[in-house]
Amino acid sequence: MKYLFLSLIILVFGCSTRKSDQDDSPKVIVAYVAGWKNIKEEHIPAERITHINYAFAHVDSAGLIVPMEQKHRERDSLNFIKLHSIKERNKDLKILVSIGGWTHSKGFSDAVLTEEGRKKLTQSGIDYLLKHRLDGLDFDWEYPALQGDNNPVRPEDRENFVLMLKGFREALDSLGKVNNTHYLTTIASGGFRKYLEVNNLAEAQKYLDFINIMAYDFYTAGDQKTGHHANLFPNGEKGRSAATTVEEHIEFGVPADKIVLGIPFYGRMWENVNPVSNGLFQAGTYKMGLPFHQIYALSMTSKFKRFWDEKAQAPYLFAAEDSTWITYEDPESIQKKAKFIREKGLKGGMFWEMSEDNTRLLLKALYEGLYPHEVYTERKNEEKIVSLNLN
Structure with a gap:
């Protein structure tokens, strides 16, 4: 009995003092919310997200940041009121507009030419931010x-993109000094090498809080061959993957x-x-394309069978009887990505788009993968409550 007790002490303290090989710093979970859908x-x-990127505003012909469609100006204002109301459930939630x-x-x-x-x-961006009481601006210039x-495109875009971000960062810092607030600047970046080659992200990142990589659409409508559209690791002739980008x-x-x-959150x-x-x-x-909740419903039928690509760390569905194939994310693949994020010391995860998964299975997997300690604490508290009720 004495030796068993000593073994338990060693086990407990060994586990508690072992240095983790994963990054346990707080992670962001950025949710895109489409303004044209019924929010x-x-x-x-x-409670399971840290940031909302409201999609979209745009730059009009006069060079001003305005609602995506003028006829929906009132709708956007109402949507921002709705989004602000959920801060009652998460006071630390940040709301940005994606432009x-x-x-x-x-x-x-x-x-941005001059x-x-x-x-x-x-100035128009600052006005937009103040009008809707936003926590920052997300720039989705594609590309x-x-x-x-x-789109209109110029070689000068490379330099002007950086100058634009620098100007916004300086203006928001000035505003922040007045309001005692740090306003966020972020971008969505392309998940392909050419985007990086023609731009200067080494300089651009100096003016950004973080960069959301669109690490998906590796296979899409233009492909006459099937393939994973968001695989974690490379497999197949394209060689593209989330890890690669x-x-x-x-x-x-x-x-x-x-x-x-x-x-x-779609396939x-x-x-x-x-x-x-x-x-x-x-x-x-x-x-x-299909939202995850539709794919999930299909996966529950006898027609489709789920397969797992071990090399790519990605699932896919195949219906042999009608030769239909689907690439998508599921909780297992997202758990693998959450582990990758922590192992690599990344800032966090982003997803497009909130309404694509009304099962909330994917967000649950992402949250639990990025916040394992909080999930453990929640479960232990639940166990205590159940134990007290039983007693």
Whole structure:
């Protein structure tokens, strides 16, 4: 009995003093919320997120930051009121507006071309922030110095992008001194190497609190072959992955502790897929994107079978009877990414988009992966309550 007691002491103290190989610093969980969808604040789990990026505002032809659509100006104002109300459940929650996005980045290049234009843009951004009582601004220029969605593009975008961020950072710091507040500046960055090659993120990051990498859409509508669209590690001829784009950002001068890994709460479907290898990396016809809750419902049917790619650390579904294949994220793949975030000392995780998963399974997996100590404490408290009730 004496030796058993000593063994238990050694075990307990050994476990408590062992240095973890993972980063246990507080992590951010950034949730994009689409303004054009029906926002129900009571359905947003504020306790499990740290930031909300409201999508989107845009830069208009006059070089001003304005609502995405003028006819929805009142809707956006009401949505911000809704989002502010959930701070009652999480007083530390930060609310930002995301400016741009894939279809609303056309005004950036013209607006930041001159110093006068940048000052005008900055002032409009400050006005927008103050009007809606925001905690910061997120810039989703897709993409500086690259075409994007048939956008105006110039080589000068590389330098002007940095100058824009510098101007906003200085203006927000000045405002913050008056309000005794630190206002956030963040960006969404491309999850591909070309974006890094044509921009100067080593300089840009100096003016940013963190950088949300859009580490998804590796396979998309333009592909006539199936493949993972958000795999953690590379597999397949493209060689793209979440880990790869993180490594590339670090290579191009972004500190690991400013990187937020983007995670999609949606998947993609192909039809007429060759059944070899259960449809993975096979010829097929792209069909559509799907929110996770629809994919989850399909995964529960007998038609679809789930497979796991060990090399890519990613799941996929295949329905052999009608040759349909789906790439997506599930709780297991997100837990792997949360572990990766902690091991690499990254800032946290981001996801697009809140309404894509009404099961909340994916957010639960991300939260529990990034906040294991809090989850442990919550469970122990629940156990105490159950024990007291039983007694």
